[in-house]
Amino acid sequence: MEDERAHPLFRDEELSGMHPEVFKSFVSFAVRDDEVKQRLRAETKELFGSDAVMLTSADQGQVLEFLVELTGARKTLELGVFTGYSSLCTALALPADGKILAVDVSEKYTSLARKYWEEAGVAHKIELRLTPALDVLGELGNDEANHGAFDFVFIDAVKTQQLEYINLLYPLLRQGGMIAIDNVIWKGRLADPAVKDDDTEAIRKMNAAMHDDQRFGMCVLANGDGMLLLRKR
Numbered sequence: 001m002e003d004e005r006a007h008p009l010f011r012d013e014e015l016s017g018m019h020p021e022v023f024k025s026f027v028s029f030a031v032r033d034d035e036v037k038q039r040l041r042a043e044t045k046e047l048f049g050s051d052a053v054m055l056t057s058a059d060q061g062q063v064l065e066f067l068v069e070l071t072g073a074r075k076t077l078e079l080g081v082f083t084g085y086s087s088l089c090t091a092l093a094l095p096a097d098g099k100i101l102a103v104d105v106s107e108k109y110t111s112l113a114r115k116y117w118e119e120a121g122v123a124h125k126i127e128l129r130l131t132p133a134l135d136v137l138g139e140l141g142n143d144e145a146n147h148g149a150f151d152f153v154f155i156d157a158v159k160t161q162q163l164e165y166i167n168l169l170y171p172l173l174r175q176g177g178m179i180a181i182d183n184v185i186w187k188g189r190l191a192d193p194a195v196k197d198d199d200t201e202a203i204r205k206m207n208a209a210m211h212d213d214q215r216f217g218m219c220v221l222a223n224g225d226g227m228l229l230l231r232k233r
Contacts, residue, residue, distance in 0.1 A: 026059070027059065030059050031058045031059055031061075031062045033058065036116060036119050037058070037088065037089070039116070040083065040085055040088065040112070041055060044112065047112065048083070054082045054156075055083065056089075056182060059224060060086075060182065062089070063180075063223065064086055064154060064180065065090070065092060067152065067180060067229070068090055068094060071151055071178050072151070073093075074094065074095060074098045074099070075099055075150050075151055076094070076101070076150065077103070077152075077153045077154075077169075077172070078156075079133040079154070080154075080157030081102045082104070082109050082110075083110070083116075084116055084117060086154055086156065087100055087102045087113065087126055088113075088117060088120055088122065091126055092120065094122075094125055099126075100126045101136075103131065103133050104129075105130055105131070106130070107130060113128070114128070133157050137165065137168040137169065141168055141171060148174045149172060149174070150169075150172050150173050150174065150177060151173075151177050151178075152177060152178050152180075153169055153177075154180045155179065155180070156182040159183070159198075161202075162203070163202075163209060166206075166210070166230070170232070173232045175232055178230065178231050179216075179229070179230040180228070180230075181206075181227065181230070183225045183226060184203060184226040186203050190204055207228065210228060210230060214233070215233060216231055217231040
């Protein structure tokens with residue numbers, strides 16, 4: 001008999017902190033899955049092994065879809081694509097004329113993303129740029145036509161650059177627009193004062209800064225590896 005926990009969704013149980021059976025029950029009602037999403041997650045794990053930890057968790061993908069619908073987003077930005085699961089979820093939730101500017105630097109990973117965007121029928125909604133995120137944000141910011149043009153942003157990119165991303169994104173985001181940032185729990189490392197690597201320290205600094213930044217309303221969701229939500233005031 002096939003082990004049910006081999007299902008692509010269940011890779012996320014170790015991030016959730018839940019007992020395996022509790023997590024199994026949770027995803028059964030918390031995630032609206034489909035075949036394309038399942039195959040993307042499974043092929044990512046098969047091709048990239050331990051790197052598959054960079055996948056946005058299935059329950060976070062569900063949150064992204066909900067947030068896109070909630071905000072009425074039409075123009076979105078994604079910093080950090082990997083194999084395209086989060087952008088697939090976002091694109092599925094966008095209206096027919098919605099667009100994602102997806103930014104990454106890896107042809108290896110994003111080639112798989114392109115395959116599944118095509119299969120899901122959403123490739124026409126996604127523009128992929130293989131360019132460092134800071135360069136893209138700088139270019140966008142230099143054109144005033146882009147100021148206030150974006151409705152929703154998802155960040156899952158270079159952790160040491162996240163505060164720079166947020167500051168560059170601020171003028172690009174419309175009032176009431178939202179930024180979602182992944183990995184703000186960082187697999188529990190933030191709670192251990194002995195852990196002082198650059199990424200961990202950068203996430204600590206960003207979390208503290210956003211807690212006090214009155215430009216945004218904020219909350220943190222504890223699903224997946226933690227997601228910080230910022231709403232521009």
